[in-house]
Amino acid sequence: MMRRKEGGLGHRSRTTKSPASGRARLKVWVAMGSDSDLPIMQEAVRMLEEFGITAEVDVTSAHRTPEVTARLARAAEKNGFGAIIVGAGHAAHLAGVVAAHTILPVIGVPLPSSALQGLDALLATVQMPGGVPVATVAIGRSGAQNAGILAAQILATGDAGLRRRLHDYKAGLAAKVIARNRALKRAGNRPAS
Secondary structure, rough: EEEOOEEEEEEOOEEEEOOOOEEEEEEEEEEEHHHHHHHHHHHHHHHHHHHHOOEEEEEOOOOHHHHHHHHHHHHOOOEEEEEEEEEOOOOOHHHHHHOOOOOOOOOEEEEOOOOOOOHHHHHHHHEEEOOOOOOOOOOHHHHHHHHHHHHHHHHOOOOOOHHHHHHHHHHHHHHHHHHHHHHHHHOOOOOOO
16 A cells, blocks of 8 residues: 655555564565656565565655655654665665665665666665674665565564564475475486586
């Protein structure tokens, strides 16, 4: 379900409670510099939803709406977020600006929106000065997917049910590879050694 929110585009999944504690589970804030980034950043949201994690999505800019960006970042912890995923292309300052205004873990997704196909965004995101960390994943869709998984792993440190879902996810990945290998062998082919 999409909803408008100050500073940009909003998406909110349903809020769930942790069965062990009865308290609301931590959410993940997903921010991006432009709504044109949504097709890639939707991969992060999809992974979060797969693990039952509530996500809120906003478009906000380090350069065009710096005050809004800073306010959203400063309020994230109070608003029940446990991790933040930020996608940006070109100069890609958004993740660093967000990280400067929060103590929450920030995961940067470099986006391939420039003539350099995301290399500029990768370097801008990963080269943060000491004291302002941004965990950086791969450029593009696989990076957004991994950002969703990494955010789930961060939240799982305090959620046994989420840890179980992550174990199941990893087991499912392994099962797919094993099944593909069996199919290859049944077809009379041998995997390269």
